[in-house]
Amino acid sequence: MTLILFNKPYGVLCQFTDESTGPPRPTLAAFIKRPGVYPAGRLDLDSEGLLLLTDDGRLQAQIADPRFKTPKTYLAQVEGDPDEAALEALRRGVKLKDGPTLPAQVERIDDPALWPRDPPVRFRKSVPDCWLRLTIREGRNRQVRRMTAAVGHPTLRLVRWRIGDWTLDGIAQGQWREAE
Secondary structure: OOEEEEEEOOOOOOOOOOOOOOOOOOOHHHOOOOOOOEEOOOOOOOOEEEEEEEOOHHHHHHHHOHHHOOOEEEEEEEEOOOOHHHHHHHHHOOEEOOEEOOOOEEEEEOOOOOOOOOOOOOOOOOOOEEEEEEEEOOOOOOHHHHHHHHOOOOEEEEEEEEEOOEEOOOOOOOOEEEOO
16 A cells, blocks of 8 residues: 655646646646555645545545544634634634534644745735644535635635644655655
């Protein structure tokens, strides 16, 4: 069994081919030259961080299927300065158009030591921002972004740092390593 931990850059598709009719976009094929592995779950084009790839269909399903409630931890740079009520709303779970979310673990953190994003997040002197660490146990489409927006603090930058026991620690942007 192969399990690859990949630090997906911003703007890279979570697939090996781009089937869009527009201009070509970067795909996993530009970074991972290992046949037979496939992403276990997805990470949006405009999100960065940990993506797991495996050649084991059962492991892939266990990681990606929401029934298993695998915890996923994100570092989110959000617009504004969320107060305790906003953080508590995330901790209780928020109502989204597709129903309420499960409660999230969330805490305000210092600016993490991350690689620069290309393109950089738009900076506005008049609007503060801060970083949150959020752990969710679902995997809805754009869930963290929708949750932070629901409490009035849109996500500016989103980096998935951990999936279950696997972490991005020590893996540079655009690089990968096999899990031990």
